Every structure is written in C-alpha cells, then in structure tokens.
Amino acid sequence: MAITIGVLAVQGAVREHLLALKVLGVKAVSVKKAEDLEGLDGLIIPGGESTAIGRLIREQGLEDRLHSFHKEGKAIFGTCAGLILCSTDKSHKTDDLRLGFIDMEVERNGFGRQVASFETSLNFEGIDQEVEAVFIRAPYIQSVGPDVKVLATFDGKIVAAEQDNVLVTAHHPELTEDYAVLNYFLDKIGK
Template identity: 50%
Template sequence: MIKIGVLALQGAVREHVHALEASDVQVIVVKKVEQLEALDGLVFPGGESTTMRRLINLYGFYEPLKDFAKRGKPVFGTCAGAILMAKELVGQAEPHIAVMDMKVERNAFGRQRESFEALLKVKGIGDDVHGVFIRAPIIKEVGEGVEVIAEFNGEIVAAKQGPLLACSYHPELTDDHRMHQYFVEMVRNCVVHT
C-alpha cells in the first residue's frame, strides 16, 4: 500500500490525514526525520510558515526534506506548505526548503479577516473545486517547467512541477477530497515508474 506522510510540526495535520485516508492510502503522521525513508509522498500542511521553518531547523528536517524532493518523491504543499516549497519569496532574502521553481508572496490575499472561500477551476480536477483561503499566499511567478493549474481573479493559486504540487488554499478544510486524490495519483504514478 502507498504510504503518504503529513509533516506534523504545526498546522492542519489531522484534516490532511482525513482527506488522504479517503483515497485508500496509508497515512503517516511525520514527527521524526527517520519516518521520511518509508514514504512514497509527503504533504506540507498549511499553518504558519515562519514557525514551521523554525521547527524544521530545530528537529533537523531541513536537509532531509530537501533531499526527499530532490530524489523525485512527490510533495504537496498547501498555503504555508507552498511558501516552504518556493525557491523565491517576495520581500524575503532567503527561501525555506526551496524545491519548486516559483515566487510566492505571503499573506497576499490579506489578513485573517479577509479570509474567503471560492469555487476554482483546477486543471485535471474540475471547474468546481472548493478553495478555502486563509491568510493565503499568491504564486506570483513560475519557472519554465512549472504548470499553472488554477487561478483566481487572474492570480496563480495552484501549480505543478513534475512530482511537486502547491496551492494557496486549504483543500483539507472542505469535504471535497479531489485535490488530495489528484496528489495520490501523482504518488501512484511515481511509484509505478521507479
């Protein structure tokens, strides 16, 4: 059975576990670096990116997470998870894990009170995907090998680069598990071809 981990340092871990379990995969709550070795894919949940980075450093996850993505293992980042994945951040000199060729702006949709929900057209999934935006980032630019799979009001809110998937919103906070199913299929395809 395919094993997908959810990085459990901070953020909406339980909700991602629930969404992934709907796709009949084994889900591992990742709290130790050693757990990465057994995984076929990994989710970086939403939360607070600066806090997550501090905890990543504190628990020795920085290089192992970079290595996980470099080995071509699928990674899915939502909201703060997308910020962790970006190679460039607006107004910040240093990126975090920096595995995906995109430039991201934190809190670009505004503060907590500006949070909103919207139906999104997501390539390969559907034109009625429920997105929850909470202090959400915007993907400002993407590199050559990155496919934009969703936009909202002309801004990029989801993108894919090989086995890497990132979105600005929180699919785990809805009953619509298609985004997670899409990621599970990416993981299955990687497992079949390795």
C-alpha cells in the same frame, strides 16, 4: 497499490490532512523527525504559519532529509504555508526557510489577513469539475519559472501549480469534503 503518505507534523493543519487521507483510504502517518520519512511514497507540507514551520524544520533537523526526499522524486504537496516553504522565493530578503522545490515567487498573506479568508470554486487543470477551495490568510504565486505548470488562478492570481513531483496550492483542500485535489496529488504518485 498500497501507498503511505506522510504529513509534516511540526505545526499547522496536520490532523485535518490525516483525517482527509483516512477518508480516501490512504495510510497516513505524522512526520516529526527525519527517520519518519523512510518508506513514504509522498509527503504533505500543510498550512499553518510558514515562519514557524520553517523554524521547526530546522530545529528538528529535517531540512537535509526533506531535500533528499525531493531529489528521490517522491511526491510532495505543499498547501498554503506549505506552498511558501516549497518555493524558491527569496524576494523578501528574510532568513525564513525556503526549500526551493518549485521555481516560483510568492506573496505571503496575498489575499489579506484572517478576516479576509474566503471560500470559492476553482477551475483546476487536470480535474474535470470545479473544486471547492478554502483560502485562509492565503498566499498567492507572483511568478513561476519556465518548468512550472499553472493549475489554477483566482482573481488573476496563481493559486495552484506543479513542477515535476511537487504540487502546491494556496488553498486548503483538507478543509472541504471535495477530495479532488488530494486525489490529483495521489495520482502523481502512481505516475
């Protein structure tokens, strides 16, 4: 089955996701405006700076189209800042965009600042071997709703979860040569 994955290309680790998908033999396109979502089988919202990405989503008029893409049941994968954007989190009382795709509250920069970035291996539900995980100024998930499945934890904190067609990770799977998590996301499209 030939599939096409979009990578939201307003800010963040866009190039790295496009390259990783290319290695996996998947057609990948940059999404910069609402019409770029037409005909896609899935979308990755990459890591970067969640406030900046949210502001640019609004400025580019993408918010409504992202909501309809989600309601269509298309697969969505939020990594790092993308995790924050996919959340329902309103705990910090800001005007920052939250798309509300997955019922969870998050702690931005939960593992510390840039200098506290680290790499580790994770047990990931649904993947037979440990996965390489790169955490850069990473958030973690404080709590999840009843319909959210926790997929991975680190140091007692939730770092990967899914709800229906939405997958989120606090780490950056595009920054390693371990493509197990990206393949897990691609498998969601086939279901």
